[in-house]
Amino acid sequence: MIARRLPTVLPPMTHEEALDVTAIHSVAGLLSPDRGLVAARPFRAPHHTVSAAGLVGGGDPIRPGEVSLAHHGCLFLDELLEFRRGVLEALREPLEEGTVALCRARARVVFPARPILVAAINPCPCGFHGDRGNRCVCSIERVRAYRARLSGPLLDRIDLHVALPPVDVAHLCAPLRAGEGDRRDGRASLHAPESSAAVRARVVEARAAQRARLEAGEVVAASNAELGPRDLARVAMPDAAGARVLASAVERLGLSARAYTKVLRVARTLADMDGSTAVRAAHVAEAIGARLFDREAAAGPPPAAAGV
Numbered sequence: 073m074i075a076r077r078l079p080t081v082l083p084p085m086t087h088e089e090a091l092d093v094t095a096i097h098s099v100a101g102l103l104s105p106d107r108g109l110v111a112a113r114p115f116r117a118p119h120h121t122v123s124a125a126g127l128v129g130g131g132d133p134i135r136p137g138e139v140s141l142a143h144h145g146c147l148f149l150d151e152l153l154e155f156r157r158g159v160l161e162a163l164r165e166p167l168e169e170g171t172v173a174l175c176r177a178r179a180r181v182v183f184p185a186r187p188i189l190v191a192a193i194n195p196c197p198c199g200f201h202g203d204r205g206n207r208c209v210c211s212i213e214r215v216r217a218y219r220a221r222l223s224g225p226l227l228d229r230i231d232l233h234v235a236l237p238p239v240d241v242a243h244l245c246a247p248l249r250a251g252e253g254d255r256r257d258g259r260a261s262l263h264a265p266e267s268s269a270a271v272r273a274r275v276v277e278a279r280a281a282q283r284a285r286l287e288a289g290e291v292v293a294a295s296n297a298e299l300g301p302r303d304l305a306r307v308a309m310p311d312a313a314g315a316r317v318l319a320s321a322v323e324r325l326g327l328s329a330r331a332y333t334k335v336l337r338v339a340r341t342l343a344d345m346d347g348s349t350a351v352r353a354a355h356v357a358e359a360i361g362a363r364l365f366d367r368e369a370a371a372g373p374p375p376a377a378a379g380v
């Protein structure tokens with residue numbers, strides 16, 4: 073449900089973005105002749121039995137894959153551990169480059185591929201690990217083996233890892249009451265205090281701050297997601313207190329260079345959401361808090377519940 077709503081909190085597509093999406097969907101043969109511009113950001117959720125060609129493109133004639141069909145939108149991989157490893161490995165290049173290059177005997181085609189990737193896993197094979205009802209029947213070894221199937225290199229390319237606590241059935245059935253955003257017994261409440269439109273307004277504002285840095289010549293891309301290490305060194309370095317938090321996390325969690333870059337990028341974005349020019353300790357701490365699997369690797373035993 074959360075993944076499906078992601079496109080609704082992203083800024084509306086620009087005309088150029090809509091042209092890109094329309095062109096890709098047209099090449100894939102997904103548009104009927106009477107269909108004009110695709111106006112909504114795409115949401116693609118391929119089944120875990122998808123082939124590598126289905127996910128990143130291929131075939132004869134060459135067709136774009138799901139990662140390109142989700143360009144400028146959201147690619148959602150539910151039950152990530154059920155996908156074949158080789159298929160997921162094929163995602164590494166597009167996630168890194170933002171494009172997919174496909175070669176055939178006489179042709180080389182490059183498709184754009186810059187979606188927001190969202191993936192979900194269960195906390196354990198039975199799905200109940202960490203549930204307060206103690207219904208999990210998996211041994212710790214089995215939970216460890218299950219989590220170990222998550223590819224390190226793929227995980228390393230994902231910015232945020234967060235755990236989603238179970239939702240009370242009583243809350244699911246209760247009528248929605250505005251302003252009641254509480255968390256009872258550590259369980260997530262469904263009484264969301266904000267609409268998608270309100271969240272989208274904040275995202276638009278944060279993106280405007282990012283675009284302003286591009287227009288001021290401080291960075292080379294319009295969104296934090298596209299900033300490389302050099303740009304981040306210029307605009308995302310935390311203040312003194314934030315730098316201390318970051319240094320201690322690098323030591324404690326043994327963050328890879330790629331993970332370190334991601335923490336800076338997320339902390340910069342949190343500061344933008346806050347309307348803050350400086351990246352402060354709280355922003356850095358929150359960005360590190362969203363690296364569940366790095367923390368888990370450093371701490372050992374698996375936590376209660378997990379999603380990527």
Ligand SMILES: [Zn+2]
Pocket residue numbers: 196197198199200201208209210
């Ligand atoms: Zn279990």
